[in-house]
Amino acid sequence: MLQLVADGIIVGSIVALAAIGLSLTLSIFRFSNFSHGELLAWGAYLALVVNGMIGTSSAAIGPFSFGWGPVFATLCAVAGTAALAVGLDALLFRRLRRQGSITLVIASFGASLVLRSLLQYWQGGVPKYYSESLQIAINIVPRSFHGGLRLTADQMLVIALTLVVAACLHGFLRYTLLGRSMRAAAANPDLARVVGINPERVFLATWIIGGSLAAIAGVFAGITVQLRPTMGTELLLPLFSAVILGGTGSRISTLWGAVLGGFVLGLSESAAVSLLGAEYRPVAAFVVLTVILLVKPNGLFGDKSA
Amino acid sequence: MMSVLSYATFFLVFVAIYAIIALGLNLQWGATGLFNVGVAGFVATGAYTSALLTTPQETGRVAGFNLPFAVGLLAAGLLAGLVGLFTGALTLRLRRDYLAITTFGVSVMIETVARNATPLTGGVFGVQFIPKPMQAWLGTGFEWNASYLAMSLVLLALVYWGLERLLESPWGRVLRAIREDEDAAASIGKRVYLFRLQSFAIGSMLMGLGGALYAHFVGFIAPQDFLPILTFQLWAMLIVGGSGSNRGAILGSAVVWGFWSASGALLRAAIPAAEQARAAPLQTAIIGVLIAATLLARPRGILGHLQSGGRSKHG
Amino acid sequence: MSAALAVEDLDVSYEPGLPIVRGANLTVEAGEILAILGPNGAGKSSLAKAVVGLAPVTRGRTLLFGRDITRTPAHRMIFEGLAYVPQMDNVFSNLSITENLELAAAVVKANRKQSVDLIYGVFPDLQEKRTSLAGNLSGGQRQMLAMARGLIARPRLLILDEPSAGLSPKMIEQVFAKLREVRKGGVAILLVEQNVKAALALADRAAILVEGKERLVAPCSEFLNDPRVAELYLGSHARR
Numbered sequence: 023m024l025q026l027v028a029d030g031i032i033v034g035s036i037v038a039l040a041a042i043g044l045s046l047t048l049s050i051f052r053f054s055n056f057s058h059g060e061l062l063a064w065g066a067y068l069a070l071v072v073n074g075m076i077g078t079s080s081a082a083i084g085p086f087s088f089g090w091g092p093v094f095a096t097l098c099a100v101a102g103t104a105a106l107a108v109g110l111d112a113l114l115f116r117r118l119r120r121q122g123s124i125t126l127v128i129a130s131f132g133a134s135l136v137l138r139s140l141l142q143y144w145q146g147g148v149p150k151y152y153s154e155s156l157q158i159a160i161n162i163v164p165r166s167f168h169g170g171l172r173l174t175a176d177q178m179l180v181i182a183l184t185l186v187v188a189a190c191l192h193g194f195l196r197y198t199l200l201g202r203s204m205r206a207a208a209a210n211p212d213l214a215r216v217v218g219i220n221p222e223r224v225f226l227a228t229w230i231i232g233g234s235l236a237a238i239a240g241v242f243a244g245i246t247v248q249l250r251p252t253m254g255t256e257l258l259l260p261l262f263s264a265v266i267l268g269g270t271g272s273r274i275s276t277l278w279g280a281v282l283g284g285f286v287l288g289l290s291e292s293a294a295v296s297l298l299g300a301e302y303r304p305v306a307a308f309v310v311l312t313v314i315l316l317v318k319p320n321g322l323f324g325d326k327s328a
Numbered sequence: 329m330m331s332v333l334s335y336a337t338f339f340l341v342f343v344a345i346y347a348i349i350a351l352g353l354n355l356q357w358g359a360t361g362l363f364n365v366g367v368a369g370f371v372a373t374g375a376y377t378s379a380l381l382t383t384p385q386e387t388g389r390v391a392g393f394n395l396p397f398a399v400g401l402l403a404a405g406l407l408a409g410l411v412g413l414f415t416g417a418l419t420l421r422l423r424r425d426y427l428a429i430t431t432f433g434v435s436v437m438i439e440t441v442a443r444n445a446t447p448l449t450g451g452v453f454g455v456q457f458i459p460k461p462m463q464a465w466l467g468t469g470f471e472w473n474a475s476y477l478a479m480s481l482v483l484l485a486l487v488y489w490g491l492e493r494l495l496e497s498p499w500g501r502v503l504r505a506i507r508e509d510e511d512a513a514a515s516i517g518k519r520v521y522l523f524r525l526q527s528f529a530i531g532s533m534l535m536g537l538g539g540a541l542y543a544h545f546v547g548f549i550a551p552q553d554f555l556p557i558l559t560f561q562l563w564a565m566l567i568v569g570g571s572g573s574n575r576g577a578i579l580g581s582a583v584v585w586g587f588w589s590a591s592g593a594l595l596r597a598a599i600p601a602a603e604q605a606r607a608a609p610l611q612t613a614i615i616g617v618l619i620a621a622t623l624l625a626r627p628r629g630i631l632g633h634l635q636s637g638g639r640s641k642h643g
Numbered sequence: 644m645s646a647a648l649a650v651e652d653l654d655v656s657y658e659p660g661l662p663i664v665r666g667a668n669l670t671v672e673a674g675e676i677l678a679i680l681g682p683n684g685a686g687k688s689s690l691a692k693a694v695v696g697l698a699p700v701t702r703g704r705t706l707l708f709g710r711d712i713t714r715t716p717a718h719r720m721i722f723e724g725l726a727y728v729p730q731m732d733n734v735f736s737n738l739s740i741t742e743n744l745e746l747a748a749a750v751v752k753a754n755r756k757q758s759v760d761l762i763y764g765v766f767p768d769l770q771e772k773r774t775s776l777a778g779n780l781s782g783g784q785r786q787m788l789a790m791a792r793g794l795i796a797r798p799r800l801l802i803l804d805e806p807s808a809g810l811s812p813k814m815i816e817q818v819f820a821k822l823r824e825v826r827k828g829g830v831a832i833l834l835v836e837q838n839v840k841a842a843l844a845l846a847d848r849a850a851i852l853v854e855g856k857e858r859l860v861a862p863c864s865e866f867l868n869d870p871r872v873a874e875l876y877l878g879s880h881a882r883r
Contacts, residue, residue: 054425056365056432117624124363127428128563129623131365135560136616139609146606199749202738206746209737212697213729217792218721218750255556259436262429272737301444308433312418315430319422325737 024163024171026292032177032246034288035184039239040257041264041280042191043232048270049208050228053123056130057110058236059254059261060137061103065237066244066253067145069099070152085175087153087245100237107233108226116225134255142251149248152241180242187238188281191231195274200227209272209325260287260307267314269321279323286310337473339589343582344480345541348487350565350577352534358572359495360527361507363428366415367535367562369435372442372554373411374404374536375543379455380448382544386457389450397461401540408536409529411438416528420521435559443551454550458543476545483541484578487534491574494530503527557612561588564619588615645709646670647800647831648694654702655686655693655855662701663689665855671800676822676832678846678863680839682876686855687835688730691804694833695720695727707800721751726798730805730835733789736778740769740788743777744795751796758795765824766791783814790821794830801825802833807841819845843867851875 044058073095081089114133118125163171195201200223207214207224215221243253264287268279287307294306314321349371356362364370378400381393395403415434419427442449449455461479466472494500505512506520514520543549561584569580591611599607648671655664664686671677679687692698694705696717704713707723715723735743741759748758763770766787772780777788786806793801806822807815815838822845826832836842843849843863850860851872858875859866866872 048425054429056428114620114624121623124361124424124428125623127363127365127425128567129620131563132560132616132619132623135557136613136620139611139613139616142609143606143613199746202742202746203750205737206735209735210732212717213732213735215697215717216695216721216727216729217747218718218796220718259429259433262432266426266429299444302440304436304440308437311430311433315418315422315426319426 024168028171030289030292034285035181036239036242037260037264037287038281038284039184040236041261041284043235044261045265045280047232053126057134059258060134061233061236062240063254065099065103066240066249068102069095069241072098087176096241100234103237104230104233107229111229149250152244176245205272263307263311269324271325275323334470337477341477341480343585344484345538347484347578347581349535349538350581351487352531353562353566354577356528356531359503360524364431365428366431366435368554368558369438370408370532370535371539372438374408374539375549377407378404378540379458379543382459389447404536404540405533409533412529412532416525420524456548458547564615567622647673649706652703655689655698656701667857671831671833673831674829676826676846678834678836678842678849681852685852687852688804691802691835721796724799726793726801728789728793728803734777734785739774739776741773747792747795762791762795782809800831804835807838815841
C-alpha cells in the first residue's frame with residue numbers, strides 16, 4: 023500500500039513539474055497547449071542523445087545511477103527544449119495570437135502531431151533507457167508496515183528536486199521583477215502594458231520556463247520509466263487534468279495548485295493501476311477531470327472567473 | 329482500366345465517409361464554434377456499435393445479435409450522439425478549451441476501452457467479419473464496391489441536404505446568431521447552452537454514422553483504425569476545405585484524402601522497404617505542416633468563411 | 644514650446660473601413676486639464692486608447708511634447724511620460740496596494756521605496772490599507788489606487804477614462820480634488836468623462852466629441868451657458 027503511494031508520488035512529481043509549465047502558459051497565453059506533452063518527450067530524448075555523444079565514461083555520483091555526464095546532458099536538454107518552445111512560438115503561435123484561443127488550440131494540436139512524428143522518425147519506436155544498469159532500491163520502511171516502502175536513490179531525487187524547483191519558481195514569481203510582471207500580465211494583459219511591462223519579454227520567459235520544466239519532467243520520466251516517442255502524448259491528459267484541478271489564474275497559489283494536481287493525478291493513476299490493471303491507467307486522469315469539471319471547474323486555487 | 333476504376337471506387341467511398349464525418353465536425357466547429365479534439369473517439373463509437381450489433385456469433389467476446397445493417401447504422405449514430413451529449417453537458421458552460429480537453433479525454437477513454445476490454449470489443453484484435461450489406465446479392469467484387477459507393481453518396485447527399493436545411497431553419501438562424509454575438513443572443517432569451525448542446529450531439533451522431541459506414545465497408549475494425557491521426561485528418565479536411573462551409577468540408581475531404589493517399593504512395597515508392605516503418609510518421613508531419621501553413625496563410629481555407637471570432641466571455 | 648499632447652486628424656478603426664474616430668484634432672497644454680465629453684459611442688474611450696497605443700490608429704498622428712508617438716507600442720508609453728488610467732480593470736486585483744504601486748515603480752526603474760512613500764504622501768488613505776488586495780477595495784478606493792499607480796511614474800501627461808464612473812458624488816469630489824493637485828504639479832491631464840457637470844467644473848477646456856469628431860472646443864466657462872452643448876448631445880440622439 024505504501025509502495026503504491028510512493029509510486030504515485032513519483033509519477034506525480036513528473037506530472038507536477040510539467041503541469042506547472044502548462045499552467046503558466048495557460049495563464050499567460052490563455053489557450054490550452056496540446057503540444058506541451060511533446061516538449062516533455064523532446065526534452066527526454068535530447069538528454070539521451072547528448073548523453074550518448076558525451077560517452078558513458080563518467081562515474082556515477084554517489085548513490086545515483088548517473089554521473090556528471092547525464093547531468094550536463096540534462097542541462098543541454100533544458101536549453102534545447104526551451105529553444106524549441108520559443109521557436110515554435112515564433113514560427114506558429116505568435117502569428118496566430120490575434121485569431122483567438124481556439125485557433126491557437128487547433129494549431130497546437132497540429133504542432134503536437136508534427137513534433138511527435140518527427141521524434142518518431144528520428145528516434146524510432148523502440149523504447150530506450152538512459153542507463154542499462156539496474157538500480158538498487160533502498161529499504162525505507164520494512165515490509166511489516168503496510169507492505170513496506172522501497173525507493174531507489176534516483177526516485178527520491180526526483181521527488182526532492184520537484185519540490186525544490188517548485189519552491190524556486192515560487193520565489194521567482196513572488197520576488198523578482200520579471201516574475202511579478204508575469205503575474206501581472208496573467209491577471210490583466212492590457213494593464214500590464216500600460217504599466218510598462220513588455221509583453222514579448224513576458225512571453226519569452228513563459229516559454230523558456232515552460233520548456234525547461236517540461237524537459238526536466240521528461241528526463242525524470244525517462245529515468246523512472248523509459249523513453250518512447252509517445253511518452254508526451256500519454257502524459258497530456260493527466261497534465262490537463264492536473265492543471266484544471268489546480269486551477270488557472272494569476273495568483274501564486276496556482277503554481278502550487280498545479281503541483282498538488284500533479285500529485286493527485288499520480289496517486290489516482292496508482293490506484294487505477296492497482297484496481298484495474300496497468301492498461302487502464304488513462305482512466306484515472308479522465309475520472310479526475312470529470313469530477314473536477316462537475317464539482318469545481320475553476321479548480322482548487324483558480325481565479326474566480328475561469 | 330478496371331483496376332483504375334476499382335481503385336477510384338475504393339478511394340471515393342472513403343471520401344464519402346470522411347465527408348460525412350467532416351460535415352458533422354463542421355456543424356460543431358463551423359456553425360457553433362466548438363472544438364472537438366476527440367473525433368476519432370466518436371467515429372470509433374459508431375464503428376464498434378454497429379459492428380458489435382451486426383456480427384454473428386463469435387467466441388471470446390460479446391456478439392451474435394445479428395441485427396440488420398440499418399439498425400447498426402442507427403444505433404451507431406445514436407450512441408455516438410449520446411457520448412456527445414455527455415461530453416457537451418459536462419463542459420459547454422465552461423471555457424471552450426475545456427471542451428477540447430474533455431473530448432480529447434473521451435477519445436483516449438474510448439481507445440483504452442477498445443484496446444483492453446477484450447470480452448466486449450475484441451481488444452487489439454478488434455472485430456472481424458462485419459457483415460457487408462447486400463453481399464448475398466452482389467458478391468464481393470467491383471459491383472459491391474460500386475453499390476456501396478452509391479449508397480454512401482446517397483447518404484452523403486442526404487446528410488448535406490439535411491444540414492443545409494437545418495442551418496436555414498429557425499434553429500439554424502439562432503445558432504448563427506449565437507456564433508456572431510453570444511451575449512446578444514442570450515439577452516433575447518435564447519438558451520445558448522441548449523443550442524450548442526444539440527448541435528454538438530447532432531455532429532457527434534454524424535461522426536458515429538461515418539464510423540459505422542467505415543466498419544461495414546472494410547469488414548473489420550481494430551483500435552488502430554481510430555488513432556488521433558484520424559482526428560487530425562478530419563481537422564485538416566475541414567481547415568483546408570474551408571471551415572464554416574459544408575461544401576468546403578466535402579471538398580476538403582477529397583483534397584486531403586487525395587493528398588494523404590498520394591503522399592503515402594510516394595513515400596512507399598521512394599523509400600526502401602526497410603525504412604518504411606520509420607518513414608511513416610513523416611506523412612503525418614507533412615500533413616501537420618499543411619494544416620499549420622493553411623492556418624497561417626489562408627485561415628479561411630479554400631471555400632470557407634472566416635470565423636467571426638465572437639466576442640463572448642467564453643472566448 | 645509644443646503642446647503636451649497633439650492629436651492630428653486621427654482615425655481609429657477596430658475593423659477596416661469602419662472608423663470609430665474620424666479625423667479628430669485636439670491639443671492639451673502642459674498644466675491644463677482638457678475634458679473630452681460627448682454622447683455614448685462617440686469614440687471618446689477609443690480616442691484615449693488610441694493615444695496610449697491600445698487601439699489601432701488608421702490615419703493621422705499623435706504627438707507627445709512634439710514627439711511622434713503614433714507607432715509607439717503601448718508598453719513604451721509610460722517611458723515617454725504618458726500614464727493611462729483605464730475605466731475598468733485598472734488595478735491588479737491579485738496584488739495588494741503596495742504591490743501594485745511597487746510594481747509600477749519597479750518597471751520604470753524608479754526607486755521603489757521613495758516613489759511609494761511619496762505617493763502615500765499624496766494618497767494617505769491608500770497607505771492605511773496598503774496590504775489589502777486591490778480586488779477587495781471599494782470603487783472609490785480602487786479609483787484612487789489606479790490614479791496613484793498612474794502617477795507613481797511621474798508622468799508629464801495623465802489620461803483618465805471616466806474616473807467618475809460608479810462613484811458617489813462625494814467620492815467624485817475627492818477624486819477630482821486630487822486631480823487638481825496633480826495639475827498644480829504641472830502635469831497635463833486628458834479626461835474622458837460622462838459626468839458633464841463635474842467635468843466642466845474641474846477642467847480648463849472641454850471638447851465635445853460626436854460620432855468620432857470634435858465638434859466644439861472651448862474653455863469650460865463658456866460651455867455652461869452654451870446652447871450648442873445640449874444640441875450636440877441631443878442632436879446625435881435624435882439622429883439615432
